[in-house]
Amino acid sequence: MGVPRLFSSLELRSLHLRNRIVVSPMCQYKAVDGKVQDWHFRHHSRFALGGSALAFVEATGVTAEGRITYGCTGIWDDYHIPGLKKIVEIYKAEGMAVGIQIGHAGRRASAALPWHGALPLREDGVDSPWTRIGPSAIPEQEGYPAPRSMTDQDILEVVDAFSLATKRALECGFDTVEVHGAHGYLLHSFFSPISNRRNDQYGGTLQRRMTFPLLVTEAVRAAWPTDMPIFYRVSAVDNVPGGISIEDTVALATELKKLGVDVVDCSSGGMSGPTTLSTEKLTYGYQVPYSEAVRAGADTKTMAVGLIIDPQHAEQILADEQADLVALAREMLSDSAWAYHAALQLGHDSPYDVLPPPYAFHLQRRAKVLEDA
Ligand SMILES: Cc1cc2nc3c(=O)[nH]c(=O)nc-3n(C[C@H](O)[C@H](O)[C@H](O)COP(=O)(O)O)c2cc1C
Numbered sequence: 001m002g003v004p005r006l007f008s009s010l011e012l013r014s015l016h017l018r019n020r021i022v023v024s025p026m027c028q029y030k031a032v033d034g035k036v037q038d039w040h041f042r043h044h045s046r047f048a049l050g051g052s053a054l055a056f057v058e059a060t061g062v063t064a065e066g067r068i069t070y071g072c073t074g075i076w077d078d079y080h081i082p083g084l085k086k087i088v089e090i091y092k093a094e095g096m097a098v099g100i101q102i103g104h105a106g107r108r109a110s111a112a113l114p115w116h117g118a119l120p121l122r123e124d125g126v127d128s129p130w131t132r133i134g135p136s137a138i139p140e141q142e143g144y145p146a147p148r149s150m151t152d153q154d155i156l157e158v159v160d161a162f163s164l165a166t167k168r169a170l171e172c173g174f175d176t177v178e179v180h181g182a183h184g185y186l187l188h189s190f191f192s193p194i195s196n197r198r199n200d201q202y203g204g205t206l207q208r209r210m211t212f213p214l215l216v217t218e219a220v221r222a223a224w225p226t227d228m229p230i231f232y233r234v235s236a237v238d239n240v241p242g243g244i245s246i247e248d249t250v251a252l253a254t255e256l257k258k259l260g261v262d263v264v265d266c267s268s269g270g271m272s273g274p275t276t277l278s279t280e281k282l283t284y285g286y287q288v289p290y291s292e293a294v295r296a297g298a299d300t301k302t303m304a305v306g307l308i309i310d311p312q313h314a315e316q317i318l319a320d321e322q323a324d325l326v327a328l329a330r331e332m333l334s335d336s337a338w339a340y341h342a343a344l345q346l347g348h349d350s351p352y353d354v355l356p357p358p359y360a361f362h363l364q365r366r367a368k369v370l371e372d373a
Contacts, residue, residue: 004346005318006311007354010053010325012229012262012301015175017097017325019354020318021339023047023055024305024329025101025178025233027072029113034061034074036083044087047332048094051339051354054325056231057087057100059180062165063158065130066104066186069113075102075165081172088173094356099231100172102165102220103180104158106189107134107147108270120144133158134189135196135203135212141272155202155212158186162216166223178231179213179220179261183270187213188235191252194243194271210252214259221260229262231303236290238271246290250297257300263325265303266291282307285317292322303327311342 010017030039040057047055061067061074074080084100091098105111110121110129121129133154134147150158162179169177181187189195190212196203202211217232224230236249253264268287287306295302304323308314314326331338343351352360352367 002349004315004343004348006315006326006342006346007348012176014227015097015229017053018095019051019053019339020325021052021054021314021342022303022325022327023052023332024327025056025058025180026329026333027058027068029069029071029115031071031073034064034067034072034076034080036073036080036087040073040083041086041090044090046336048091048096049356049359050332050336051343052096052332054097054099054175055091056178056327057084057098057174059101059103059105059185060084060165062102062104062161065109065133066106066158066161068105068109068185069111070127071113072105075100075168076161078168081168084169084172084174092173097175099176099178100169100174101178101180101233102162102169104161104186105132106184106186107132107138107140107195108184108189109133110145134186135198138195138197140184140195149198155215159212159215159219163219163223166220170224176229176231176262177220177224178233178265179217180233181213182233182235182265182267184235184272185270187216188270191248192235192238192244192271194238194240206248206251210255213252214255217256217259217261226260230260231263231265232256232261233265233267234294235270236266236268236287236294239269240271243271246293247297249290250294253294253298253300257298261300263301263303264291264294264298265305265327266294266323267305284309285313288317288322291317292320295321295323301325305329311338311345314342315346 007019132147137146139146288304291302291304301324303325305327340354343354352364
């Protein structure tokens, strides 16, 4: 078949992506004081050998309070740089691009690890809770602690923290940064009328609810070289009555593009219920329609994510111009060499070239042996 679309390259400013396959950010909850550990090196080494084009380091707190859990990675201090640099080197050694997702958990911060229930930390628990912040003092769910409504000063401080985090990401050697604007975390909580009931310049109308996410984006763009790309992850819809609609997100994406965001990564949900997944009934590629709508509506590049598992499906998403990139999370945990298997399945002319030579050589040889077996 030649070279499938999935294996066509993409240029984002000066960044060359060798194919359209991206490893989606995935929290590992294994950091200590925000610092990455050996686990992270092993985890990322798997993907570095698997043939994708780009991988993102998990949601990484721009402040200590902006972490989701005590196990989340951070980039609020220079002492985080050496560990993150090592992850960058792991990817660069295999010709892969690597980005980092920077974020602030807002009213969803101070939570227990997923395998300890992911509930808000309690004063009488083993780990002490810390104060959450948000646009308004509205808890994520009934019975959960309400966040402290942010003052103008708080807002400026968080914008500054994003800017400093971006500068540290550059020092680490990352090829791109992704602003985490999804899943009910701080930026999304400003954008959504469910969690934002302010009546100052940061709340009320759609335009005003965008103000804080756009200020953060502007600061990130200003701190990041103009020849390097920026991603922004949205929760395209809240899936909650009265929440944000796809039209709202198209309006946001239009503004993001004006500020110099290169790719809008289209996730959804998180305003209530599970953090990373929408509460709607899930099916293969359930968020692809959001990517398609944002791509067409805002005339921007998009990344589709969410239950994209079958290579044919991924190929079709690109063929139908529903996205420019496809991101996989859980399937990569299961099969870090998904790109190689996709190349085989899609009839790529030289599927072995997707893998590093020490693997490619032997797999190609084995394939010849098997032809006669
Ligand atoms: C273990 C795990 C950790 C995740 N951590 C993040 C994260 O740090 N940032 C983020 O935006 N999404 C996160 N997600 C969501 C994924 O990036 C992805 O959007 C979601 O899992 C849907 O894709 P999938 O069906 O390919 O897994 C996480 C998902 C999983 C399974």
